[in-house]
Amino acid sequence: MNAVNDLQATLDPSRKSWVESANDPASDFPIQNLPFGIFSERQNDARRVGVAIGDMIVDLAALQAAGLLSTPAQGVFARDALNDFIALGRDAWRSVRIQLSQLLARDAAKLRDDAALRAKTLVRQADARLHLPVQIPGYTDFYSSKEHATNVGSMFRDPKNALLPNWSEMPIGYNGRASSVVVSGTPVRRPNGQLKLPDQERPVFGACRKLDIELETGFIIGGGNALGEPIACGDAEAHIFGMVLLNDWSARDIQQWEYVPLGPFNAKTFATTISPWVVTLDALEPFRVAQPVQEPQPLAYLRHDGEHAFDIHLEVTLRAQHAREASTITRTNFKHMYWTMAQQLAHHTVSGCNTRVGDLMGSGTISGPTDDSYGSLLELTWNGKKPLALKEGGTRAFIEDGDELTLVGWCQGDGYRVGFGACTGEILPARG
Amino acid sequence: MNAVNDLQATLDPSRKSWVESANDPASDFPIQNLPFGIFSERQNDARRVGVAIGDMIVDLAALQAAGLLSTPAQGVFARDALNDFIALGRDAWRSVRIQLSQLLARDAAKLRDDAALRAKTLVRQADARLHLPVQIPGYTDFYSSKEHATNVGSMFRDPKNALLPNWSEMPIGYNGRASSVVVSGTPVRRPNGQLKLPDQERPVFGACRKLDIELETGFIIGGGNALGEPIACGDAEAHIFGMVLLNDWSARDIQQWEYVPLGPFNAKTFATTISPWVVTLDALEPFRVAQPVQEPQPLAYLRHDGEHAFDIHLEVTLRAQHAREASTITRTNFKHMYWTMAQQLAHHTVSGCNTRVGDLMGSGTISGPTDDSYGSLLELTWNGKKPLALKEGGTRAFIEDGDELTLVGWCQGDGYRVGFGACTGEILPARG
Numbered sequence: 089m090n091a092v093n094d095l096q097a098t099l100d101p102s103r104k105s106w107v108e109s110a111n112d113p114a115s116d117f118p119i120q121n122l123p124f125g126i127f128s129e130r131q132n133d134a135r136r137v138g139v140a141i142g143d144m145i146v147d148l149a150a151l152q153a154a155g156l157l158s159t160p161a162q163g164v165f166a167r168d169a170l171n172d173f174i175a176l177g178r179d180a181w182r183s184v185r186i187q188l189s190q191l192l193a194r195d196a197a198k199l200r201d202d203a204a205l206r207a208k209t210l211v212r213q214a215d216a217r218l219h220l221p222v223q224i225p226g227y228t229d230f231y232s233s234k235e236h237a238t239n240v241g242s243m244f245r246d247p248k249n250a251l252l253p254n255w256s257e258m259p260i261g262y263n264g265r266a267s268s269v270v271v272s273g274t275p276v277r278r279p280n281g282q283l284k285l286p287d288q289e290r291p292v293f294g295a296c297r298k299l300d301i302e303l304e305t306g307f308i309i310g311g312g313n314a315l316g317e318p319i320a321c322g323d324a325e326a327h328i329f330g331m332v333l334l335n336d337w338s339a340r341d342i343q344q345w346e347y348v349p350l351g352p353f354n355a356k357t358f359a360t361t362i363s364p365w366v367v368t369l370d371a372l373e374p375f376r377v378a379q380p381v382q383e384p385q386p387l388a389y390l391r392h393d394g395e396h397a398f399d400i401h402l403e404v405t406l407r408a409q410h411a412r413e414a415s416t417i418t419r420t421n422f423k424h425m426y427w428t429m430a431q432q433l434a435h436h437t438v439s440g441c442n443t444r445v446g447d448l449m450g451s452g453t454i455s456g457p458t459d460d461s462y463g464s465l466l467e468l469t470w471n472g473k474k475p476l477a478l479k480e481g482g483t484r485a486f487i488e489d490g491d492e493l494t495l496v497g498w499c500q501g502d503g504y505r506v507g508f509g510a511c512t513g514e515i516l517p518a519r520g
Numbered sequence: 521m522n523a524v525n526d527l528q529a530t531l532d533p534s535r536k537s538w539v540e541s542a543n544d545p546a547s548d549f550p551i552q553n554l555p556f557g558i559f560s561e562r563q564n565d566a567r568r569v570g571v572a573i574g575d576m577i578v579d580l581a582a583l584q585a586a587g588l589l590s591t592p593a594q595g596v597f598a599r600d601a602l603n604d605f606i607a608l609g610r611d612a613w614r615s616v617r618i619q620l621s622q623l624l625a626r627d628a629a630k631l632r633d634d635a636a637l638r639a640k641t642l643v644r645q646a647d648a649r650l651h652l653p654v655q656i657p658g659y660t661d662f663y664s665s666k667e668h669a670t671n672v673g674s675m676f677r678d679p680k681n682a683l684l685p686n687w688s689e690m691p692i693g694y695n696g697r698a699s700s701v702v703v704s705g706t707p708v709r710r711p712n713g714q715l716k717l718p719d720q721e722r723p724v725f726g727a728c729r730k731l732d733i734e735l736e737t738g739f740i741i742g743g744g745n746a747l748g749e750p751i752a753c754g755d756a757e758a759h760i761f762g763m764v765l766l767n768d769w770s771a772r773d774i775q776q777w778e779y780v781p782l783g784p785f786n787a788k789t790f791a792t793t794i795s796p797w798v799v800t801l802d803a804l805e806p807f808r809v810a811q812p813v814q815e816p817q818p819l820a821y822l823r824h825d826g827e828h829a830f831d832i833h834l835e836v837t838l839r840a841q842h843a844r845e846a847s848t849i850t851r852t853n854f855k856h857m858y859w860t861m862a863q864q865l866a867h868h869t870v871s872g873c874n875t876r877v878g879d880l881m882g883s884g885t886i887s888g889p890t891d892d893s894y895g896s897l898l899e900l901t902w903n904g905k906k907p908l909a910l911k912e913g914g915t916r917a918f919i920e921d922g923d924e925l926t927l928v929g930w931c932q933g934d935g936y937r938v939g940f941g942a943c944t945g946e947i948l949p950a951r952g
Contacts, residue, residue, distance in 0.1 A: 225657075226699050231782060245781075254777055257723050258714055262782040263695035263789070267658050267874045268747055277748045279871040282690055282819065291689050293819045315700055315791070316709045316951070342871070345686055349677075350663060350694040351783025357695070357873035359747070387714065387725045439711040439774070440951070441789035442699045519748070519872070 095182055098122070098189040099374055101502050105192045106200040107210075109142030116365075116498060116507025117141055120374075122188050123330070123365035123508075124170055127216040135168035135219055140365050140509070141192055143213050148184070150209045156199065157187055169223040170366065171446045174310050174329050181310070181329065185370055218364035220271045221332070222308055222446040227266040227360065228436060229304075229336060229450035232259050232427035234380075236455035239467045244344070256384060259427035259435045261452075264336075265357040269448060272333075272363050272511045278489060278518040279358040281342035291345060295518030298340035298472065299487040302453040303404050303463035303495055305422055306334035307429050308366055309447035318437040321392045324430035327443070330366040333402075333495045333511035334450050337361065340466055340486070362448070363495070363511035371506050375399045375499035379428050386431070389438055396428035400508075402454060402497040404463075408478060409490025415479040418468060420456035422497070489517045527614055530554070530621040531806055533934045537624045538632040539642075541574030548797075548930060548939025549573055552806075554620050555762070555797035555940075556602055559648040567600035567651055572797050572941070573624055575645050580616075582641045588631065589619055601655040602798065603878045606742050606761050613742070613761065617802055650796035652703040653764070654740055654878040659698040659792065660868060661736075661768060661882035664691050664859035666812075668887040671899045676776070688816060691859035691867045693884075696768075697789040701880060704765075704795050704943045710921060710950040711790040713774035723777060727950030730772035730904065731919040734885040735836050735895035735927055737854055738766035739861050740798055741879035750869040753824045756862035759875070762798040765834075765927045765943035766882050769793065772898055772918070794880070795927070795943035803938050807831045807931035811860050818863070821870055828860035832940075834886060834929040836895075840910060841922025847911040850900060852888035854929070921949045 097103070098120065104111045105119040117123065117140040127138040127145055138145035148165035151157040157165075160180055164173040174181070191199055199205055231237060234251070237260075241250030254260065270276075278299055282291040310329030313319050319327055336356060343355030379397040400422035407414035427435075432449060453463040462468045465486050469475055472485035487493065492514040498507035529535070530552065536543050537551040549555065549572040559570040559577055570577035580597035583589040589597075592612055596605040606613070623631055631637055663669060666683070669692075673682030686692065702708075710731055714723040742761030745751050751759055768788060775787030811829040832854035837846035859867075864881060885895040894900045897918050901907055904917035919925065924946040930939035 226697065252780055254714075254716075254723075254780065258778065260778070260782055260785075262785055263697050265658065265695050265873060266698075267876055267879075268872075270747070277872050280750075281871050282686075284686075290816065291686075291819070293821055315702070318712075318951070339871070346690065346692070347781065347783075348684055348686065349779065349783070350692055351779075351781070353693055353695070354867070354871035354873065357868075358871040384722065387723070389725055435786070436789075439713050439771070439786035439790040440700075440709050441697060441786065444699055447699075519750070 091182065094186040095370065098185055101504060104194045105141060106194050107142045107144055107192060109144065113503055115142050116505065116509050118504040119189060119192055120501065120504055121367060121371050121506045122185055123367045123371065125221045125365045126168060126170065126219040127211065128219065129211055129216050137165040137167060137170060137173060139188055140213065145211045145213055145216055146188065147209050147211055154205060154209060156191065157184065159184060168219065170221050171223050175445045177311060178326060181368060182370060185368065218271060220269065221364055221366050224266045224269050224446050224448045225444040226447045227264040227269055228261050229264040229452060230259050230261040230427065230432050231452040232425050232432065233452055233455045233463065234426040235424065235457055236453040236463060236467065239455060239462065243471050259432045261432065261436065262351045264360065264450065268357055269360045269362060272361055274361065274513060275516050276337055276359045276361065276513045277516045279339050279342065279354065280518050281339060281354050282345055283341045284345040296339035296342055299515065300338045300340050300465045301404060301493050302336035302338055303402060303418065303420065304334040304336050304451045304453060305400065306332050306362055306448050306450045308332065309443045309445055312444040312447065313437055313442055315442040316440040318440060319433055321390055321430050321434035324433040325369060327433060328369050328429060330368040331372065332366055333363040333497050333508045335361040335493065335495055335511055335513065336450055361511055361513045363508050365509045367506065367508055372398050372499060374501065377423050380426055382426065389434060390431050392430050396430050397423045397425065399423045400497050400499055402495065405494045406478065406484060407492040408482060411480050413479050414494065417476055418460060418462055420454055420461040420463060422454055424456050425451060425454060487515055489515055491515050523614065526618040527802065530617055533936060536626045537573060538626050539574045539576050539624060541576065545935055547574055548937065548941050550936040551621060551624055552933065552936060553799060553803050553938045554617055555799045555803065557653045557797045558600060558602065558651040559643065560651065561643055561648050569597040569599060569602060569605060571620055572645065577643045577645055577648055578620065579641050579643055586637060586641060588623060589616065591616060600651065602653050603655050607877045610742060610758060613800060614802060617800065650703060652701065653796055653798050656698045656701050656878050656880045657876040658879045659696040659701055660693050661696040661884060662691050662693040662859065662864050663884040664857050664864065665884055665887045665895065666858040667856065667889055668885040668895060668899065671887060671894065675903050691864045693864065693868065694783045696792065696882065700789055701792045701794060704793055706793065706945060707948050708769055708791045708793065708945045709948045711771050711774065711786065712950050713771060713786050714777055715773045716777040728771035728774055731947065732770045732772050732897045733836060733925050734768035734770055735834060735850065735852065736766040736768050736883045736885060737832065738764050738794055738880050738882045740764065741875045741877055744876040745869055745874055747874040748872040750872060751865055753822055753862050753866035756865040757801060759865060760801050760861060762800040763804065764798055765795040765929050765940045767793040767925065767927055767943055767945065768882055793943055793945045795940050797941045799938065799940055804830050804931060806933060807938065809855050812858055814858065821866060822863050824862050828862050829855045829857065831855045832929050832931055834927065837926045838910065838916060839924040840914060843912050845911050846926065849908055850892060850894055852886055852893040852895060854886055856888050857883060857886060919947055921947055923947050
């Protein structure tokens with residue numbers, strides 16, 4: 089056997105695990121997934137690296153301490169962020185993936201049949217707390233859904249020329265605020281800020297009235313580049329460790345007043361939520377599909393051969409305070425994105441800009457072609473004009489206090505899904 | 521004596537040092553300054569915290585090891601960034617300032633008369649290499665010069681309505697790219713990118729043709745705030761450790777094509793240069809002056825009593841490759857800035873956005889009221905239409921390869937100046 093075959097075997101749809109919950113076709117975390125995160129427990133509050141399998145977490149620090157997991161450097165799993173592990177490089181990520189897949193496979197007796205070892209190295213997800221998976225040196229957000237850019241342009245600029253001329257030539261992006269990226273489950277406080285009301289000459293200060301989600305994915309840089317040394321489009325995917333779901337919370341009223349000419353700032357800096365499990369690009373490999381046709385053909389530095397989109401089904405639910413059930417407010421797919429992650433990274437670095445391990449790059453709002461597949465309430469309700477009906481009654485134009493918004497996503501395999509888990513946040517009232 | 525009197529004494533214009541070079545009225549680093557930085561030497565390449573005095577550096581790690589400097593936590597000076605020291609808090613910064621001022625004062629014999637101790641704790645600046653002073657978790661750039669915003673608005677939008685309506689209501693800012701902030705002296709490679717030429721329908725890829733400086737200062741966060749807990753305008757200065765000079769290199773042609781609607785990105789991410797010495801807000805205290813009158817009166821969260829501008833004289837020189845002499849291309853002053861640092865920080869956090877120790881906040885281009893006091897070539901040459909004449913012949917519309925651009929700045933005291941040292945960078949040709 090060689091490494092390529094071993095890696096291929098980790099993707100075998102027929103492989104099952106002795107962790108039986110992982111074999112549930114509706115589990116986000118089958119043995120084909122093996123996403124990385126940071127967790128702690130009540131009994132052991134030290135943060136460390138874990139991998140999700142079914143409803144359990146494999147404690148990689150404990151596994152390595154038990155001599156069951158080898159890496160080029162020891163100790164990278166007894167950390168409060170994935171960065172040191174990621175910095176070991178792609179061969180190390182793949183080696184760990186292969187080792188875990190072999191250890192957790194149904195016919196592998198080593199851990200399966202050793203109750204004491206299992207007790208030391210497996211933790212129930214229900215008993216664990218999940219933390220921000222990476223220390224994020226930089227956060228960049230793109231704007232790469234043609235449908236989203238067209239919708240926003242139609243609403244706020246000119247419906248006849250909704251798409252600005254530069255949009256079709258480059259993956260438009262901007263620098264986000266890394267400090268306020270939080271992990272799923274962190275409550276989000278409604279921001280205060282300047283609001284320009286149509287009937288008043290000057291802005292007023294107050295709580296955002298048009299609080300919104302942006303349904304996005306994000307990718308995590310696994311191998312950075314030095315200042316002045318761009319990453320070629322064809323090499324870009326090798327620099328990506330994996331993906332998360334990302335909710336780019338947005339205060340539409342603050343944004344509309346502040347964003348000209350330097351872009352969104354306070355409208356976005358109060359919180360960005362990501363899912364706790366980083367799904368590796370290796371795990372997503374079977375779900376690679378062709379990206380949309382790009383017309384005009386991009387400039388040379390943005391060209392790549394082959395398929396660079398990924399078929400990831402995405403949904404958002406809204407649960408009002410005290411409601412029992414959540415309402416699904418949109419269903420869409422990552423494969424609709426016009427610009428690929430590889431193109432985003434090539435564009436980001438073409439100026440010479442350096443990236444670092446752990447950098448987070450948001451896709452931009454992912455809107456599909458139909459009006460029930462948009463990635464924001466702004467679009468779904470057309471700036472509040474067409475409120476959405478909720479399952480248990482009531483409507484929503486924008487988010488209300490106490491609402492819990494949850495992003496989920498998965499790739500559908502044959503009898504299994506490679507999922508991301510939930511990316512959720514409940515809105516707290518603004519500071520008085 | 522109490523701490524307030526001791527701190528006041530560090531500002532006494534008559535205080536002299538036994539480091540005689542510090543008493544030169546043209547020195548940037550008299551005993552009244554005592555700025556903090558990170559340095560190493562050829563003989564000892566470990567990076568550590570130093571304080572500039574005249575043409576020397578006091579090695580704080582060595583000073584503490586020799587028992588001459590006390591701090592609440594040991595070891596914070598044997599570091600490759602100031603962050604751990606800064607995180608000790610304002611009382612610790614002030615205590616170190618007071619101890620250094622007393623130790624370096626002309627009549628203090630302890631170090632002055634101990635040649636062996638001096639050899640261990642003092643390094644010539646000429647023998648040292650200076651490094652990025654802080655590890656920068658986040659970089660934000662503001663746009664707070666009314667003259668600059670008016671000039672840019674006149675050139676690219678509407679001369680009759682040059683200032684956008686939101687500009688007078690808030691310190692407009694955007695997130696910058698922290699990864700590419702470099703220390704003075706680092707060569708800067710001309711970026712490649714998309715250029716939209718007026719005679720062509722589609723953009724072309726190539727080297728920036730309108731490379732520019734932006735003359736700015738930056739402030740370093742000394743005490744951050746938790747997510748969701750804004751910093752009040754009246755408290756904001758207590759969160760600032762100190763200031764640096766900042767050159768926000770800008771590719772005007774890339775910027776013009778990319779910046780709508782999400783702001784500048786590749787036009788700015790290739791490099792931002794800062795000066796190596798952080799001048800503390802305490803050292804700047806004697807140079808506090810009134811900010812410009814703000815009309816309309818800002819919203820309540822942006823109001824502060826008292827004087828919050830600082831009288832810092834600023835200059836930029838350009839030295840062409842192989843030229844002996846540099847030409848001064850602008851002279852201006854930080855006191856012209858419309859929005860204060862306190863207002864910038866209050867606005868930045870009013871949404872709930874958190875800041876962290878070491879965060880860098882750029883002032884925005886500092887342009888004075890006259891056309892020889894603008895802070896960018898874009899304005900000085902009016903987008904290249906009025907090239908500047910250089911001292912040794914030749915002209916400049918924008919920066920050419922091999923040009924070395926240098927920012928300097930100082931506060932003029934009575935017989936001394938509190939200076940920033942140089943913030944310099946030479947332009948290398950674009951990657952082929």
